[in-house]
Amino acid sequence: MLASLDLSVVAASLPYLFGEGMVFTLTLTALAASGGLVLGTGLALVRLSGVPGLTHAAKLYVELMRALPLVLVIFWFYFLMPYLGAWATGAASPIQVGPFASALITFTLFEAAYFAEIMRAGIQSVPKGQSAAARALGMSYAQTMRLVVLPQAFRNMLPLLLTQTIVLFQDTSLVYVLSLTDFLGAASKVAQRDGRLVEMYLFAALVYFAVCFAASLLVRRLQARIAVVR
């Protein structure tokens, strides 16, 4: 029962939980979000490019990633990476890829599909006249995108991109299936070592809730501010 909760377990493991676990979670989230955003924007541009083969390839990639459970994708890349690495480096046998590198690549590629859909909507939300005007001024396609369309697309989609990053922050907890020590992994290891599952999991839930709730409130405020300016 709740009265028998032993909070000293939580207190004693705080340095481990945050110093190792949360740092890992935040690092993975930040790296995967930035990598996914760059790659996703590229995918969105390819998908909107209208080049027959490329457009379909980008669409296929996005649809495939979005149709599969993240857990399965994590396993896929965990086992595929050594072979892909061997192929890329020309090595004769599968090479060693650490679980962190594997998780980072997985989340980057997986999130890229989701960010691509957001950016596609973002690019389409910029009125056609904007890119037409840029082309009329003599800008190249690259200049039009970099200086005119993408900055507006990012601005319009900022709340959605940040919300997706909060989802990513939550989803990184699934590296648990690779036995990595993210925040939940750290809590889980302490919980099992000390037989204190109730305290540790409740505390983990509380921390995730506090972080995500605060972040989503900030996103909402940002959204309101952007809406007023426009």
Next chain:
Amino acid sequence: MTYHWNWGVLFEPSPEGTGTYADMLLSGLAWTVLTALGSWAIAFGLGSVIGVMRTLPSRAANAVGAAYVELFRNVPLLVQMFLWYFVLPELLPARIGAAVKQMPDAPFYTAVLCLGFFTAARVAEQVRAGIRSLPRGQALAGTALGLTVAQTYRFVLLPHAYRIILPPLTSEFLNNLKNTSVALTIGLLELTARARAMQEFSFQVFEAFTAATLLYLAVNLVVVAGATLLERRLAVPGGR
């Protein structure tokens, strides 16, 4: 590449002694679908109630609905799964807790409950958005005709709102289906878990995962086709 493909492995007997590896994956698929359907029943029912609460004129109902959505949206699904499976039985009175732990198929029932409550928050947001998207006049006209609030929702607002949110609800259903794979962490033998087991037994990693991937894609296609059919059947004749 040094990987040796052997698709025949799917038709070799699995070490469990009850059929081939293909049977193993198909039984995983059955658990995946069963879990998805069971949790969807909870998610749809509860989500509709919460979504309606957030559109009612009552402040208390609004607050409860908002609190529910924030609570279930801001904690990772995996953590919720652990809370239901490891923590809840400990917090129940000792006798009931022990009975819950010894229940056969405990991972299945836990996964259904957990996913049901988790997805309900998402369904609630869609239902709320659907009702909000209706012109205010709809509810006012219902009241003017002498309908009670419950009747207004039952006969005017909800039939309209559900039709509008059918596409996003379909994608929530698909998300829920994909999320069943998280239940492998509490021991549910669903499709991803079975593919993983097949990989461990047979060492044929990519056959196992490719087969699982194709099965997930097939279910996706079936759901999308079903939703399209449903949408066509439910369309108001002459509307749009």
